[in-house]
Amino acid sequence: DTGVSQDPRHKITKRGQNVTFRCDPISEHNRLYWYRQTLGQGPEFLTYFQNEAQLEKSRLLSDRFSAERPKGSFSTLEIQRTEQGDSAMYLCASSLTRGLDNEQFFGPGTRLTVL
Amino acid sequence: SQQGEEDPQALSIQEGENATMNCSYKTSINNLQWYRQNSGRGLVHLILIRSNEREKHSGRLRVTLDTSKKSSSLLITASRAADTASYFCATDAQLKGEKLTFGTGTRLTIIP
Numbered sequence: 001d002t003g004v005s006q007d008p009r010h011k012i013t014k015r016g017q018n019v020t021f022r023c024d025p026i027s028e029h030n031r032l033y034w035y036r037q038t039l040g041q042g043p044e045f046l047t048y049f050q051n052e053a054q055l056e057k058s059r060l061l062s063d064r065f066s067a068e069r070p071k072g073s074f075s076t077l078e079i080q081r082t083e084q085g086d087s088a089m090y091l092c093a094s095s096l097t098r099g100l101d102n103e104q105f106f107g108p109g110t111r112l113t114v115l
Numbered sequence: 116s117q118q119g120e121e122d123p124q125a126l127s128i129q130e131g132e133n134a135t136m137n138c139s140y141k142t143s144i145n146n147l148q149w150y151r152q153n154s155g156r157g158l159v160h161l162i163l164i165r166s167n168e169r170e171k172h173s174g175r176l177r178v179t180l181d182t183s184k185k186s187s188s189l190l191i192t193a194s195r196a197a198d199t200a201s202y203f204c205a206t207d208a209q210l211k212g213e214k215l216t217f218g219t220g221t222r223l224t225i226i227p
Contacts, residue, residue, distance in 0.1 A: 002157070002159070002160075004157075031213060033213075033214065033215075035215075040219075040220075041219060041220075042203050042205075042217030042218050042219050042220050043158070043203075043215075043217050044217070045214040045215065045216065048213060048214060056213075056214060058214075089155075091157060091158065093158075095213070101146060101163060101165070102145070102146065102148075102207045102213050102215065103148065103160055103163050104148075104160065104215060105160060106150075106157040106158040106159070106160075107157050108156060108157040109156070109157050111155070
């Protein structure tokens with residue numbers, strides 16, 4: 001257990017529905033990241049926050065995706081009008097700014113299946 | 116897109132043997148990290164090596180980094196059944212922000 005929690009762990013939804021995932025980072029960590037991982041591949045970066053500011057978004061993050069981190073604590077990732085191609089594991093990670101080191105601690109992930 | 120490649124894609128060895136996996140990447144980096152992932156689970160951080168370091172040890176793990184060749188290796192000595200997992204390298208590219216870019220992973224199987 002890294003101290004990063006994600007909820008839910010599994011989500012099955014029908015195409016076209018909206019889904020929202022939550023991530024609770026390690027409490028003192030100021031950075032929070034979202035990644036997506038498909039079967040047989042490494043995680044791919046989606047977006048990251050420093051405190052409450054969203055500082056970078058990948059072009060993978062279409063306009064159907066939105067992420068928030070109100071008050072710089074937990075974060076939510078929402079996918080609107082889900083498509084079958086959104087089926088993947090969504091991973092959250094957090095880190096503490098410390099020079100150039102960027103050791104990220106990952107949560108267990110939310111596995112999304114879009115039918 | 117993936118930053119680099121792990122090699123081999125899959126590796127099976129007998130318990131007690133050493134396992135070596137390699138990672139290549141494409142851009143200049145601040146540091147390189149190795150992560151382990153058990154099937155269907157989150158990633159566990161193993162070790163971080165900075166761009167000005169050439170070798171680092173942690174328990175049964177030994178990591179090397181060759182920035183001139185843009186490559187790294189992870190050696191697991193005296194392997195155990197519990198080491199069965201996928202192993203990923205991840206780089207934190209200079210001047211590109213703090214995101215990690217992962218390779219495609221090596222699937223390691225330890226045969227008891």
